[in-house]
Amino acid sequence: MKLNKINLTLGEALSIQRTGWSTSQHDALIYAFIDEVKNHSDYQLAKSGHYENAVLLAQSFIKKNIIQKLDNKYKNPIILPIMAEEKQGKNAIPMGMADIINRYTGWKVSENIYQTNKAGHTGANGWHRITTPALFMGDVVIGAEYLILDDFIGMGSTLANIKSFIENAGAKIAGFEILTGKPESSQLYLRSKTLDN
Secondary structure, rough: OOEEEEEOOOOOOOOOOOOOOOOOOOOOOOEEEEEHHHHOHHHHHHHHOOOHHHHHHHHHHHHHHHHHHHHHHHHOOOEEOOOOOOOOOOOHHHHHHHHHHHHHHEEEEEEEEOOOOOOOOOOOOHHHHHHHOOEEEEEEEEOOEEEEEEEEEEEHHHHHHHHHHHHOOOOOEEEEEEEEOHHHHHOOOOOOOOOOO
């Protein structure tokens, strides 16, 4: 297993070198409606870093039919949950999702790629998301395929940044699985119609 170790030197700034999208890369799959997730009894605690609540939350929405679809779609990817620092603590929801998927599939969960900054995207508007992009670092397995998990998709910038980080380090993206988000946000690559508009 060959690793591309990307480490940050004190005082060095990370930049984002975005990689392009292709029509063969599938869109993000969103599991549940926003209100269903945000009104769940375990949501607030999971969002603020309580792992047990994150697992219970994920369990409520990641059912056997979703696992079956994952099993049919992917071939032994490395699961990569996006662990972001929020105002109320470290968001544990993606790790809870990873736990449930790992239990059923046995796929390895990456624990050494992480977000380096506190972007504070929860509840933020578009301008804030643009000016405070999520940045990543860590050890990427060259040639591996990563399945990205996140709890929410808004504008898709976090997914674009983690995709670019992984691909620039010599690995591939298998897909994106999201607990909740805006349905229109699941379309990740630029459509001709959008460009024309």
